[in-house]
Amino acid sequence: MKKRLPQCTLILILALSLVSGITAGCQTERTADDSGELRVVTSFLPIYIFTLNLVEGIDGIRVVNMAAPDIGCLHEYQLLPGDMVELEAADIFIFNGAGMESFLEVLADRRDLVKIEASSGIQLLPLDENHGHIDADGETLNHDHEVNAHVWLSVRLAIQQVKNISLGLQHADPKHAEMYQRNEAAYIDRLADLDRLYRETLDKVAIRKIITFHDAFPYLAKEYGLTVVAVIQREPGREPSTAELAETIDIIRSEDVQVLFVEPQYSGRAADTLAAETGASVYTLNPVVTGDAGALTYEQVMMDNLDVLKLAL
Numbered sequence: 001m002k003k004r005l006p007q008c009t010l011i012l013i014l015a016l017s018l019v020s021g022i023t024a025g026c027q028t029e030r031t032a033d034d035s036g037e038l039r040v041v042t043s044f045l046p047i048y049i050f051t052l053n054l055v056e057g058i059d060g061i062r063v064v065n066m067a068a069p070d071i072g073c074l075h076e077y078q079l080l081p082g083d084m085v086e087l088e089a090a091d092i093f094i095f096n097g098a099g100m101e102s103f104l105e106v107l108a109d110r111r112d113l114v115k116i117e118a119s120s121g122i123q124l125l126p127l128d129e130n131h132g133h134i135d136a137d138g139e140t141l142n143h144d145h146e147v148n149a150h151v152w153l154s155v156r157l158a159i160q161q162v163k164n165i166s167l168g169l170q171h172a173d174p175k176h177a178e179m180y181q182r183n184e185a186a187y188i189d190r191l192a193d194l195d196r197l198y199r200e201t202l203d204k205v206a207i208r209k210i211i212t213f214h215d216a217f218p219y220l221a222k223e224y225g226l227t228v229v230a231v232i233q234r235e236p237g238r239e240p241s242t243a244e245l246a247e248t249i250d251i252i253r254s255e256d257v258q259v260l261f262v263e264p265q266y267s268g269r270a271a272d273t274l275a276a277e278t279g280a281s282v283y284t285l286n287p288v289v290t291g292d293a294g295a296l297t298y299e300q301v302m303m304d305n306l307d308v309l310k311l312a313l
């Protein structure tokens with residue numbers, strides 16, 4: 001619902017704001033535009049999928065996902081110039097929270113931007129104690145995301161996220177409140193079925209100790225009675241060191257772990273090494289951070305994950 005600035009002005013403002021560290025939002029005059037289109041930007045795939053389901057059939061709302069389809073989790077993600085342009089034009093920004101979007105301070109001055117945090121009010125789990133960043137000199141870096149961000153992989157908590165997003169949209173766009181509520185109810189019905197199926201299926205499995213690739217599955221594990229005894233890749237994007245691999249091999253042996261789960265977003269090389277050393281089997285779990293950007297993707301991928309878990313455990 002904004003007057004479109006001439007492209008060159010917008011780029012100039014963005015350039016200035018990037019240099020000065022001040023976001024463009026507080027420097028521009030806002031006037032409602034004739035179309036009245038509400039522009040929503042979501043941070044990454046799961047939040048985009050949840051939002052798509054909530055805006056189904058509602059006119060005058062456009063939802064754009066910020067992260068490119070191959071980005072995956074937003075760990076260490078830095079905003080690109082194109083993201084800044086999207087956010088500058090946005091009325092609403094919907095994000096996971098829980099430390100997933102480390103760039104949020106860039107938007108702190110954007111008082112005109114409605115920000116909806118999907119994880120608001122959800123009890124968060126701490127990061128795995130082995131989690132750490134290591135810089136080029138091999139020194140461990142301190143950082144401020146002390147909680148685990150992968151809330152959406154518990155279907156029960158995904159439902160909570162959908163409710164939070166729906167509430168935020170109803171506040172920001174009250175004339176469609178009833179439609180958001182209707183969409184929310186229909187989507188949550190389906191997600192509740194999925195949650196029930198997870199509970200029924202994972203109630204019966206024989207194996208409960210698992211090792212996953214990155215630290216994406218503690219909410220899923222806690223929800224459905226599994227234990228993640230180790231994570232192969234301590235920090236997403238960094239191959240495990242020889243020492244870390246040796247440590248994981250020790251854990252596999254001492255805890256008698258029989259299954260390892262890799263992720264389609266990352267190379268499975270380290271897991272193959274671990275499997276060859278220990279005889280553990282390797283399966284693939286998908287944290288739903290890349291893939292088809294359709295409204296049904298979360299449910300489809302989580303069903304595939306459940307089939308894999310049933311087979312593996």
Ligand SMILES: [Zn+2]
Nearest residue numbers: 073214216236
């Ligand atoms: Zn992640």
Ligand SMILES: [Zn+2]
Nearest residue numbers: 132133143145
């Ligand atoms: Zn970290």
